[in-house]
Amino acid sequence: MIALQSEPFEPGALLTRFAKGRSETGAVATFTGIARAEQGETRILELEAYPGFTEAEIGKIADEARRRWRLDDLLIVHRVGQIAPGEPIVFVATASGHRREAFEACDFLMDYLKSRAPFWKKEHGPAGARWIEPRPEDYADAARWDAEQETP
DSSP: OEEEESSOOOHHHHHHHHHTTOTTOSEEEEEEEEOOOGGGTOSEEEEEOOTTHHHHHHHHHHHHHHHHSOEEEEEEEEEOEEEOTTSEEEEEEEEESSHHHHHHHHHHHHHHHHHTSSOEEEEEETTEEEEEOOOHHHHHHHHHHHHHHHOO
């Protein structure tokens, strides 16, 4: 399942619902991203997305994760709108029969969300607003998965 929402979410509650009744699953891996105050100055992080398009693009990478790893299920919840520092911004959960697949799929999904998902981020602080781009390290993290695909 993929959900974009403006409302805050509770990661523990998402995990509890996601993991409930999974007798076939040997591992659930999760990642929770928290909005941070860059250099202590960010007052609000604002995320924009195109409804329908953004979910469809994230769905493509979720399908790729399912092709690469034997997953029982996955969940991606991402905030849009205005988010205060300290609030959860993204939650990813993967369920698999084995821990390595759950970990790797979760890592893969986060690398994509951080660098390639169609979100537009703006940081609001004392000096005004500025658009944020992924860092070179974010692109490098995602590129390692492309390199793994090319390895025979």
